[in-house]
Amino acid sequence: MSLDKIVVTVASIAGMGFTYWFFLAKKEKEVQVSGSIDIAVEGGYTPEVISIPKGKSVKLNFLRTDSTVCLEEVVLGDFKIRKYLPLNQKVVIEVTPERSGEFIFTCGMNMYHGKIIVK
Amino acid sequence: MNSDKKTFSIKGMHCASCVAAIEGSLKKVDGVLEATVNLATEKAMVTFDPERVTDERLRSAVSNAGYQALINEEAKTESDEEKEKQKELRDLRIKVIVSLVLGGLILWGSFPGIIKTAPVFLKNFWVQLFLATPVQFWAGFAFYRATISALKHRTANMDTLVAIGTTVAFGYSAFVTVLPQLVIKIGIEPMPYFDTGTIIIGLILLGRYFEARAKAGTSEAIKKLIGLQAKTARVVRDGKEADIPISEVIIGDSIRVRPGEKIPVDGIITDGESSIDESMLTGESMPVDKITGNIVVGATMNKTGTFTFNATKIGSETMLAQIIKLVQEAQGSKAPIQRLADSVSSYFVPVVIMLAFLTFAVWYNFGPSPTLLFALLNTVAVLIIACPCAMGLATPTAIMVGTGKGAEHGILIKDAESLETAHKIKTIIFDKTGTLTKGQPEVTDIIPIGSISRDELLKLAGSIEKGSEHSLAEAIVRAAEAKQFMVSKVEKFQAIPGHGVEGVIDGARVVFGNKRLMDKESIDIGSANKEIGEMENNGKTVMMLGIGNKLVGLIAVADIIKESAKEGLAALQKLGIEVVMITGDNQRTATAIGKTLGITRILAEVLPDQKEAEVRKIQAEGKVVAMVGDGINDAPALAAADVGIAMGSGTDVAIEAADITLINKDLRSIATAIILSKKTMRTIRLNLFWAFGYNVILIPVAMGILYPFFHLLLNPIFASVAMATSSVSVVSNSLLLKRKKFF
Numbered sequence: 016m017s018l019d020k021i022v023v024t025v026a027s028i029a030g031m032g033f034t035y036w037f038f039l040a041k042k043e044k045e046v047q048v049s050g051s052i053d054i055a056v057e058g059g060y061t062p063e064v065i066s067i068p069k070g071k072s073v074k075l076n077f078l079r080t081d082s083t084v085c086l087e088e089v090v091l092g093d094f095k096i097r098k099y100l101p102l103n104q105k106v107v108i109e110v111t112p113e114r115s116g117e118f119i120f121t122c123g124m125n126m127y128h129g130k131i132i133v134k
Numbered sequence: 135m136n137s138d139k140k141t142f143s144i145k146g147m148h149c150a151s152c153v154a155a156i157e158g159s160l161k162k163v164d165g166v167l168e169a170t171v172n173l174a175t176e177k178a179m180v181t182f183d184p185e186r187v188t189d190e191r192l193r194s195a196v197s198n199a200g201y202q203a204l205i206n207e208e209a210k211t212e213s214d215e216e217k218e219k220q221k222e223l224r225d226l227r228i229k230v231i232v233s234l235v236l237g238g239l240i241l242w243g244s245f246p247g248i249i250k251t252a253p254v255f256l257k258n259f260w261v262q263l264f265l266a267t268p269v270q271f272w273a274g275f276a277f278y279r280a281t282i283s284a285l286k287h288r289t290a291n292m293d294t295l296v297a298i299g300t301t302v303a304f305g306y307s308a309f310v311t312v313l314p315q316l317v318i319k320i321g322i323e324p325m326p327y328f329d330t331g332t333i334i335i336g337l338i339l340l341g342r343y344f345e346a347r348a349k350a351g352t353s354e355a356i357k358k359l360i361g362l363q364a365k366t367a368r369v370v371r372d373g374k375e376a377d378i379p380i381s382e383v384i385i386g387d388s389i390r391v392r393p394g395e396k397i398p399v400d401g402i403i404t405d406g407e408s409s410i411d412e413s414m415l416t417g418e419s420m421p422v423d424k425i426t427g428n429i430v431v432g433a434t435m436n437k438t439g440t441f442t443f444n445a446t447k448i449g450s451e452t453m454l455a456q457i458i459k460l461v462q463e464a465q466g467s468k469a470p471i472q473r474l475a476d477s478v479s480s481y482f483v484p485v486v487i488m489l490a491f492l493t494f495a496v497w498y499n500f501g502p503s504p505t506l507l508f509a510l511l512n513t514v515a516v517l518i519i520a521c522p523c524a525m526g527l528a529t530p531t532a533i534m535v536g537t538g539k540g541a542e543h544g545i546l547i548k549d550a551e552s553l554e555t556a557h558k559i560k561t562i563i564f565d566k567t568g569t570l571t572k573g574q575p576e577v578t579d580i581i582p583i584g585s586i587s588r589d590e591l592l593k594l595a596g597s598i599e600k601g602s603e604h605s606l607a608e609a610i611v612r613a614a615e616a617k618q619f620m621v622s623k624v625e626k627f628q629a630i631p632g633h634g635v636e637g638v639i640d641g642a643r644v645v646f647g648n649k650r651l652m653d654k655e656s657i658d659i660g661s662a663n664k665e666i667g668e669m670e671n672n673g674k675t676v677m678m679l680g681i682g683n684k685l686v687g688l689i690a691v692a693d694i695i696k697e698s699a700k701e702g703l704a705a706l707q708k709l710g711i712e713v714v715m716i717t718g719d720n721q722r723t724a725t726a727i728g729k730t731l732g733i734t735r736i737l738a739e740v741l742p743d744q745k746e747a748e749v750r751k752i753q754a755e756g757k758v759v760a761m762v763g764d765g766i767n768d769a770p771a772l773a774a775a776d777v778g779i780a781m782g783s784g785t786d787v788a789i790e791a792a793d794i795t796l797i798n799k800d801l802r803s804i805a806t807a808i809i810l811s812k813k814t815m816r817t818i819r820l821n822l823f824w825a826f827g828y829n830v831i832l833i834p835v836a837m838g839i840l841y842p843f844f845h846l847l848l849n850p851i852f853a854s855v856a857m858a859t860s861s862v863s864v865v866s867n868s869l870l871l872k873r874k875k876f877f
Contacts, residue, residue, distance in 0.1 A: 020499050023509075027495035031488040038484035041288045051200075058283025074200060083280040084222070084342065085291060085523075090530070092468025095549055097530075101218060104145070107200040109155070125479045125526030126291040127284075 045132060048073055051107075056089070056100060057081040060120070060129035069133050072111040079103070088123030091131075097123070137167055138184040140192070141381045144176050145202040153450045159199035163191050170384070170449055177381040178203070219350065226343045229273040233336030236265045241329040259311040259326050266328040270304045274335045290483040292523055296338055298487070299517030303331040303850065306510055322504045327511070334518055334854035341858025345523075348865040351872075352531045355538025356465070359458050362414050362433040367398035370442065387445040391436045399432040399445045400452045406441030410434050415453065416798035417543035457797070460546050464537040465530075469550035471818055472529040475825075479522055486520040486833065493837045501838075508838075511850060515836035519853035520829060524860040528821035531868035536814030539872060544798030545807045546782075552793035555777050556811035558758040562706060562779075562804065563737075563749060565763040565771070566717035566724070569781055570731065570801070571693040573764075575606055577613040578674055579690035581665060589617065591687040595679055597622040598637050598646050602629055606675060606691045630654075634677065645680045652678050657685050673726035695730060702801030703731055709805060712757075716740050716748055716771075745771035762804060779804060817871050821864045828860050 016024075046052065046062040051074035055061040058081055067073045077089055079100040090097045094110050112118070112133040120129045144156060153171045156178060160169035165186030171178045180192060189205045196203035242248055243256025255261050271278075277300070280293035307326030310317050314324035366377045370388040380398050383389070388404065391397055397410070409421040412434045421437050424430060430443050433454040449455065468476075490513045497509035533550045540547050547553045564570050580588045596614025599607035600621055614621070624644075627637040633654065634647010645655050649666075652659050657680040659666070665688060666676045674690040703713050716737040717724050724738035737748050745761075749771050753759050761768065761775035772778030772792055780792030781799050796803045836853055840846040 016499075023498045024495050027491040030491040034484050034487045034491070037288055038290055038487075039481065058280065058285070059287030059289045061287070063287065076200065081280070081283050083276065083283070083291075083293065084346065085280075085293075090466060090468075092466065092472075092550075095463040095467040097462070097466030105200075119476065121476075121479075121526075123526075123530075124523050125475060125530075126483075126522055127289060128480060 043130070050074065051076060053078060053105075054129070055080065056086050058083075059127045063128075064130045064132065066132040066134060067110075067112060069112055069115050072109055075108045075110065077106045077108065079106075085122045085124045085126050089120060090123060090125075091118070091120045093118040137181055139179065139181050139382065140189075140205070141177055141179045141379060142192075143204040144171065144178050144196060145204060155199045156196055156201055159195045160192065163187060163195045166192075166195075170381075177379075179381050219346070223343065223346055226339060226346065230336060230339045230343055233269045233273040233332060233339060236269050237329060237332030237336045240265050240332055244326070244329050259307075259314075259324075259328075262326060262328040263308060263311050266304060266307070266332050269332040269335055270300060273339060274300060277335075290487065292483070292521065294483060295486060295517045295520055296334070298490075299514045299850070300331040300334055302510060302517075303327050303334070303514050307331070320506070322507060330511075330514065330850045333851050337851075337854045337858045338518075341862055344862045345527075345865055348862060348869055349527075349531070351869050352534040352865065353465070353538070355535075355541055356458065356461055359454065359461065359541065362396075362454060364396040364398040364433060367445075368392075368395075381449075383445055383448050385445055385448055388442055389445055390440065390442050391430075392440050393436060393438055395436050397430050397432055397434050397436055397443075400447035401430055401443040401445045403428050403430060403441050403443045406439055408439030408441050409437040411437055415457065415544065416800075417545075417803075418798045418800065453797075457541060457546060460548065460795075461537055461541045464547050464549050464553070465534045467533070467549035467551065469529050469533055469554045469818070471554055471815070471822070472550075475525045475528060475822065478826075479526060482520070482522045482525070482829075486516065489833065489837065490516045497838065508847075512836065512838050512847065515848045515850045515853040516833060518850050519832050519836045519848065519857055521825070521857045521860045522829075524825035524828060524864045525822070527861060527864050527868075528825045529818050531865050532814050532817040532821060532871060535868050535871045536810060536817075540807065540810050543803070543806065544796060544800070545803055545810065546795040546797060547807070548793045548795075552777055553811050553814055555758065556760070556794065556808055557815045559711060559760045559777060559808060560757040561712040561714060561752055562760045562762060563714045563716050563752065563771075563775070564703075564733075565745070565761075565768050566715055566727065567693060568764045569762055570699045570715065570727070571695050573693065575609040575675075575691045576694050577609055577689060578692045578694070579669060579688065581662075581688040581690075583662060583685055583687050586686045589619070591679060591689065592617065593619040593622065594639060594644060594681075595646055595677070595687075595689050597639055598624055598627070598635055598644050600624065601627045601637075602635050606677070607635075609691045610677075610689060642681050647677060649678070652680060652685065655680055655683065657683055659685050661685070662688055670722070671726050673723045673730065675723075695727070696799075696801060698801040699731055702804060703733065705802060705805035706808070707732070709808060711808070714752065716745055718742065742768075743770075746774045749774045760804075762801075779807070813871060813874055817868055821867055824867070825860070825864055828856070832856060 043064040044062065045064045045066050048065045048067050052065060053076045056077055056079035077100050079086055079102055082102055088097060088099055091110065096108055098106060098108055100106050115133045118131045120131060121127060156171045157169050160166055160178065160180055165183040166180055168181040169178060193203045193205055239256055240262045243252045243262060249257065277293045277297040281297040284290055284294055307328045310324045310326045317324045364380055367380050367383045368375055368377050368390045369383060370390055375390060383399055389398060403424055403426050405426060407425040409423050410430060411421045412431060413419050415431060415434060432452045493516050494509045494513040497512050498505050501508040533553065536553055537547045567573050580592055582588050582591045592614050595610050596619060599610045601624060622639045624637040624639055629635050630651065633651035634645065636645045645651055649659065659678060662685060669676050669690045674692040676688055676690045678685055679687045706713055713733050714735045714737060715728050715733045718740060721738045724736050728736045740748055745768060749759055749761050758776045760777040760779055761771045762779045763772055764781055772780060777794060778792045779794045782795050782797040794807050836848045838847055
């Protein structure tokens with residue numbers, strides 16, 4: 016095997032490994048919420064994972080500053096909420112989880128994800 | 135104390151809890167006497183003491199609740215969302231045109247076959263670089279922006295794939311143009327691929343343009359419902375009529391509606407009568423006649439008469455507002471079938487990037503010469519062809535169209551899960567009273583015996599029953615009153631429990647009741663025995679009228695079966711669904727009614743609190759069970775069933791208890807709802823099959839899996855065509871549901 020082929024092979028394997036580590040092996044930081052929380056919508060959701068108490072109403076204040084089409088809607092399927100997020104305008108979504116568990120929220124095309132952990 | 139009123143728009147509202155939050159916050163302001171918020175119009179109406187309340191205090195109260203009050207600002211006729219969408223579409227259209235025109239010119243100057251016809255300057259690589267740069271970095275800027283912000287979150291999406299793919303193509307081409315001698319040195323002809331990157335960007339943006347337009351169509355039902363809202367109401371206050379904005383109507387207002395006008399809010403007719411077109415809410419095409427005391431529903435259309443009604447429900451309480459809320463919730467809910475797409479979507483893009491690395495390494499190591507070119511082009515094809523959007527859109531778009539289509543025809547589906555479960559229903563249990571029947575006993579037969587006339591018989595029965603409180607008596611009195619008979623004076627009236635009633639009319643002793651009463655009075659009913667038996671076998675209750683010691687007539691009373699029942703049940707049986715009737719009636723009456731309707735499985739003499747257990751018994755047979763009831767009395771049974779179907783009545787939409795609510799009260803709609811569910815599920819399955827199949831088949835093709843066998847490779851430009859059409863085709867397939875006929 017010539018040197019260039021070895022380099023390409025090693026680089027490709029490293030690229031695959033990096034892709035896996037970068038996108039799939041990231042640790043999710045959980046933010047405890049009581050009352051309300053601001054969620055920035057830019058290239059995803061910040062914070063991405065929030066933890067809220069069961070049976071308590073929590074206001075999620077989404078603010079989209081990213082004009083990516085995917086992000087213009089936020090979907091909280093388990094709470095039956097699909098909401099349009101106008102650019103640079105705060106949208107308040109109130110949820111009162113009745114059962115504990117993990118509930119995903121996504122963009123309209125299901126490409127960006129966030130998580131609500133109800134304890 | 136002085137009081138003033140103010141109506142203003144509120145931004146940021148989305149549900150009933152917003153209404154409560156804003157109302158609560160406004161009411162807390164010292165000096166605010168009343169605050170009503172309308173979700174449908176997104177407006178607040180506040181009554182306040184002008185000496186204590188300022189605009190600023192109202193604005194801050196709304197702001198504290200997390201919303202924005204637009205006091206003294208012009209209400210917008212077009213929503214922000216609509217405006218933003220229009221602007222996005224306009225920008226996208228310009229980018230598509232510029233990209234495709236510039237890309238087309240580059241293609242003309244570089245694609246084998248047509249290159250001969252191109253002007254010389256287009257074949258110049260520097261000119262191509264000049265033309266490709268704005269496409270890559272201006273039209274394609276959105277891909278970069280989305281990629282950079284996603285990478286900050288360590289996430290990736292379709293934009294990441296497009297950005298990497300086109301950057302690779304553009305970067306290589308720019309390199310070849312600027313430093314051709316370096317490429318020649320490694321034995322590759324210096325040939326740029328500017329056409330690939332530009333056409334890919336142009337076509338993907340074109341796909342997005344069509345997708346955005348098609349997606350707007352999926353939420354049309356909600357827009358139509360919101361558009362039904364009347365803008366003004368003609369209110370009669372202090373004897374004066376005035377047109378006021380609908381947001382200023384308060385409960386108890388007397389509202390006049392003239393022919394051809396929309397009814398503004400829900401209420402009860404106090405004066406006048408008319409024929410009203412309720413098709414926009416119920417899907418029922420026949421206008422409904424309404425008289426004083428009848429309920430009218432906001433957003434329906436008055437056809438012929440003029441009437442006045444008393445407003446009973448306004449703002450978020452109206453039937454229209456409730457329907458809008460329900461449909462919005464259903465459209466935001468998640469169908470269980472979506473779970474697979476959900477779990478795949480998180481891994482999809484990173485896996486495609488890894489496959490792109492693999493493709494590059496394999497083609498570079500084992501591909502034909504020039505290996506670098508093959509490796510590059512196939513890697514770009516893999517990145518471009520992958521389409522996670524189609525998977526993300528497959529289920530929700532169909533759910534949105536399906537639930538919207540149902541709402542247009544008076545079928546309100548609570549959530550996506552109910553819509554999904556409905557197609558699996560094997561058994562439907564119908565509550566009899568009020569569901570299969572009208573729930574109000576009516577006189578069905580008047581049979582005079584001897585010289586007495588029908589009218590005279592009904593008049594006598596109506597007169598003597600006037601003093602009775604029995605529910606069957608009510609039916610007879612109502613029938614007599616409908617004929618406007620003058621009730622005769624009854625003396626010595628007496629109710630005999632379990633038998634009937636007796637009294638003296640015009641000096642003659644009259645008895646009216648069942649067979650036991652006739653036996654007690656020694657009245658021979660032999661001659662009428664056959665008719666009595668026949669009527670009882672038809673599920674009717676027969677009462678006999680005797681004067682002196684002689685039988686003079688029979689009156690049968692029955693709960694009338696709904697006109698739509700027979701057809702509705704037959705439609706379900708045609709779908710292969712078992713129909714069961716549940717009732718508290720005795721076996722003989724229940725069997726008779728069941729026979730009329732073609733129901734063979736009857737659960738008779740079931741007490742109301744036993745219905746839930748009966749539902750569970752049938753579920754234990756391994757069947758998916760739906761329960762149809764009135765939504766209020768049957769709530770536990772509806773909740774126990776896999777799908778609870780409530781027949782709505784008037785403004786009282788029993789949303790909470792039921793998975794599906796039929797506001798048109800038409801039993802044929804149950805079969806329609808099931809067909810709608812089946813067709814929606816078929817659309818979802820087709821969408822998912824297409825979205826998954828597309829990626830599962832075409833990604834390996836783009837990697838070059840067919841090359842060893844057929845020497846077949848996928849040109850990245852064709853990959854972009856496939857990618858652009860995949861999302862559009864999924865959304866378009868969902869929109870086809872709109873055209874399907876269910877009714």
